[in-house]
Amino acid sequence: MGLQRETSERLPLKKVVTNLSLNSIINLSSFNLLPRHRSLLEKGLSFVPTPHFNKFGWIKDLNLFARRLALHLFMEKKKEREAKNLGVSSEDYVHLENLLALLDECPPDSVNFSKKFKQKTKFTPSFSDFSNLEVFVNLVTSEIESIRNKDLQWESNLSQAEQLALKELQDVRNIVIKQSDKGGNLVIMDRDEYVAMCMVHLNDNDGYRKLGCDPTQLFTKDLQILLTQGVQLKLISDDNFKFLLPKYPTIPTLYCLPKTHKSLVSPPGRPIVSGNNSLTEHISEFVDCYLRPLVL
Known part of the structure; x- marks a missing residue:
């Protein structure tokens, strides 16, 4: 071949x-x-x-995985509170979310772009708010730290x-x-x-x-002026502005x-x-x- x-x-x-x-x-x-x-x-x-065993990399990946789980659990609790405030059951709230999601398939004039074009959140819920998750992270971290490279056979x-x-x-x-x-x-x-x-x-x-x-610096200033006008005219939100104007463009x-x-x-x-x-x-x-x- x-x-x-x-x-x-x-x-x-x-x-x-x-x-x-x-x-x-x-x-x-x-x-x-x-x-x-x-x-x-x-x-x-x-x-x-x-790949070779990288203790720091494994612990980092573990915490990133746990963060995703914590965010999911945090959002579930938030939805429960919102459903309670609206006076609807959790099941009805799910149907309401599905109806709102259908709006994203409509033409642009009816789509809420402010939710789509924004930077990913850096918020990390405390693992201590979810006892099972905290125990899981601590146990696995302890196991990883106890591993010695010479004991591994890859x-x-x-x-x-x-x-x-x-x-x-x-x-x-x-x-x-x-x-x-x-x-x-x-x-x-x-x-x-x-x-x-x-x-x-x-x-x-x-x-x-x-x-x-x-010319990147010059074009960055031009883009910043354009986006600032968009915020002033309420065409885009502050979150959109931060997303559309990268801090360190390559x-x-x-x-x-x-x-x-x-x-x-x-x-x-x-x-x-x-x-x-x-x-x-x-x-x-x-x-x-x-x-x-x-x-x-």
């Missing part, structure tokens, strides 16, 4: 095309891809090697050869491994060739323009997926801009929520 290279010489193009299939490993680089590398890469980019999900291959690939700095644009193939390219593939798009003056400085990143289905010799790239945590991520989601019913 895939394209195997035992030497640093490139395979003839005809042989490459003949061996190419779905979920193949396509080595377009000068790196000598050995069977152990191929065995590792065939597991896919989403494969996760068996069975790795990688063979010794694959572990060696993983270390070797981590140490190689002159290659880039990407998913292909189509076909589910894994493509290995020399870093210089990958950068050149990306620069084809960035050098297109019709689509991109090189800037002399990072610069979006461009990367490319090689189009090996079009060419295996210097394949063109499909440009993708990753805007996670960028300045416009949340405001784009906000606008999209308004426009989607008009487009569909």
Whole structure:
């Protein structure tokens, strides 16, 4: 399965095309891809090697899990109080909640957006308010803290050869491994060739323009002015304002997926801009929520 290279010489193009299939490993680089590398890469980019025991990580995950349970219990108690104040039973209150939830499927003018576009709460109920949960957290934490690393015997999900291959690939700095644009193939390219593939798009003056400085701070001020006007006009709430204006926005990143289905010799790239945590991520989601019913 895939394209195997035992030497640093490139395979003839005809042989490459003949061996190419779905979920193949396509080595377009000068790196000598050995069977152990191929065995590792065939597991896919989403494969996760068996992690080492991390005491702090386990305790952190335990408390995050307990927090979710505590929030659920806290909200259940809150609903019981609200039902009592409204003079309805808990069962009727559930039906009332379902009716209110149906409103979210109506056009934007009747949707309460203030509830959707706001930052996640950082509130954590005290575990002592829920005795069973507090006992559970204390017991499991005590068990985790008593574990010694030397007492653990972990069975790795990688063979010794694959572990060696993983270390070797981590140490190689002159290659880039990407998913292909189509076909589910894994493509290995020399870093210089990958950068050149990306620069084809960035050098297109019709689509991109090189800037002399990072404009994020300037655009942040513009967005802040716009959102402030929205709050003043009561179009959005203070919670919406905090959600739509990120405190520490990151610069979006461009990367490319090689189009090996079009060419295996210097394949063109499909440009993708990753805007996670960028300045416009949340405001784009906000606008999209308004426009989607008009487009569909």
